[in-house]
Amino acid sequence: MHIDNARELKARLTSGAVRASSLPAPAGVASVGISVLPRGSGDGPRYGLAVRYSGRRGELLAEGARRLAADTAGDEVDIREIGLVTALSAPTEPGTWAPEALQRKVRPLHPGLSTAQRDVTAGTLGGFVTVEGSDGLYVLSNNHVLADSDQAALDDPVLQPGPHDGGRAGDRVGRLARAVPLEAGGGNAVDAALALLDGDVAASPADVDLTYPGGRLRGWAEPDDEVVVEKVGRTTGWTRGRISAIELDDVAVQYPVGVVGFDGQVEVTGERGAFSAGGDSGSLVFRPDTRQAVGLLFAGSERGGPGGAGLTFCNPIGLVLTALGATLVV
Numbered sequence: 191m192h193i194d195n196a197r198e199l200k201a202r203l204t205s206g207a208v209r210a211s212s213l214p215a216p217a218g219v220a221s222v223g224i225s226v227l228p229r230g231s232g233d234g235p236r237y238g239l240a241v242r243y244s245g246r247r248g249e250l251l252a253e254g255a256r257r258l259a260a261d262t263a264g265d266e267v268d269i270r271e272i273g274l275v276t277a278l279s280a281p282t283e284p285g286t287w288a289p290e291a292l293q294r295k296v297r298p299l300h301p302g303l304s305t306a307q308r309d310v311t312a313g314t315l316g317g318f319v320t321v322e323g324s325d326g327l328y329v330l331s332n333n334h335v336l337a338d339s340d341q342a343a344l345d346d347p348v349l350q351p352g353p354h355d356g357g358r359a360g361d362r363v364g365r366l367a368r369a370v371p372l373e374a375g376g377g378n379a380v381d382a383a384l385a386l387l388d389g390d391v392a393a394s395p396a397d398v399d400l401t402y403p404g405g406r407l408r409g410w411a412e413p414d415d416e417v418v419v420e421k422v423g424r425t426t427g428w429t430r431g432r433i434s435a436i437e438l439d440d441v442a443v444q445y446p447v448g449v450v451g452f453d454g455q456v457e458v459t460g461e462r463g464a465f466s467a468g469g470d471s472g473s474l475v476f477r478p479d480t481r482q483a484v485g486l487l488f489a490g491s492e493r494g495g496p497g498g499a500g501l502t503f504c505n506p507i508g509l510v511l512t513a514l515g516a517t518l519v520v
Contacts, residue, residue, distance in 0.1 A: 191266055193414075196224045196237040197437070199267075203239065204439070223438030223457070225268040226416040235415040238266030240435035240457070242494060242501070244273050268435070272501055273492030276444045277334045277381070277471060287403055287428040293355040299329070299363065299392060300399035301474060302422035304351035305385075306335050307342045307366060308359075312352030314424040314472040316486055317407075318398055319384065319516035321368070327392050328384040328516065329364060331472030332488050336383040337369035339447045348385040352424075354469075363391045370513045376440070376451030380505040380513050381471075381488040395519050403428045407476055407520045410483040410507045413456045420478050421487055423470030431458045431465040431502065433484070441503055443489045456485045456504040464499040466490050475504050483507045483518060 204222050225240035243249065256269065286300075293304045293312070305315040313335030319328045329348065333339060336348055345365045349357035369383035392398045400406050403422055413433050422428045435457035442451050458465050458475060466473065466487055475485040485504030494501045511518060 191237055193224060193237045196239055199239045200224065200437070203241075221438050221441045223435045223455070225266070225435045226433050227266065228416055238268055240438065241267065241269045242272045242435075242438065242441075242457070242491070243269070244271055270494040270501070272494030274444055275441060275489050275491045275503065276468075277332070277339075277489050287422050289425055289427045292422070292424050292427060293351055295351055295357070295361055297391075298397060298399050299350060299387075301402050302424065302427075304355045304357070304424040304469070305329065305331060305363070305472070306349060306352030306354070306357070307338050308347050308349060308353060309338050309342065310335055310352060311354035312424055312469050314470055314487075315350065316472045316474040317483070318395065318400065318519040319511070319514070320519060321384070321514070321516050324386075326386045327394055327398065327519070328367060328386055330382070330384060330474070330486070330510075330514075330516065332381045332486070333369045333372055333383045334381060334445060334488070335472045336385050337366055339445050340369065340372055341447070342366055362388065364388050368514055372445070372450050374448060374450060378450060378452045379454055380486070380510045381452075382486060382505060382510045382514055384514055384516060400519060402474075402476065404478050405481065407483055407518070408481040409520055410511070410518055411477065411480065412508060413484040413504075413506055417477055418461075418479065419458055419475050419484060421466065421470070421473040421475045423466060423473035423487065425467045425469035426464070429460060429465050430462070431460040433457070434459040434501070438503070441489070443503070452503075452505075454506065454509065456506055458485075458502040458504060459495045460499055460502070463497065464490070464495065465502040474507070486510045
């Protein structure tokens, strides 16, 4: 169906529903968005209704979606039970992109490496950005990786590798410079933060390695089609998947500080098992065909993907860059 018809079905299903972010965690998850379907014989992308749920409230919404499918949408409604969704801070491919290589101290810095604020276990260095009005170079990752889910203070040290991987004070690469606050009441769009790199580590893009698997990126794009995507992250290394849903609202994510709700999110289903795991938070998700970034990875579910593997959730990269006032370095 056309994306506008999918949006109309989404609005019909969610009208008058109680947001999951307003309920305690045991009440369950009930996220609704636009499923991105495999292309048919036509040229354009195909869309449907995506429902992701767990717990009693989720079961009620899923039942409503099944009735809607029977009346109007048929097999264009994609309903999955996903279990708990958590922020992916830490608890293979050969060489540079192997997890064991990404968890070491590495200079010059490059995407995919273990990094974190000093009180966080470990997450992933997603990429490098510049900020208007500043001459410095910044690391892009999640709030819960670089700002300890709003518990860190500006100028707190950021380490590479992260503390879980042996990072200590002498492994400082920069300081927390900017973080988009996480609102406990829901309605969040991004989990994102920046660390300003210390001058002796990197003063300009010439001082870091901008290479991702397959080469450098060429910019960013909106995630709006069922396309192959890749990421390189601290825990699972270089993985491949497909965008399976967009515009997912009310994604209730469990953080150490409590449940935080997100709207307008992107879902990725792994090609061979899970696309990500704990510690991959902050990875930049990109299209290998166009070399464009599409999302910032931040959370994953217990299940819901092929073979019982979990699903991965990402912030649209355009929202991330706008919220941080940043420009991706490519």
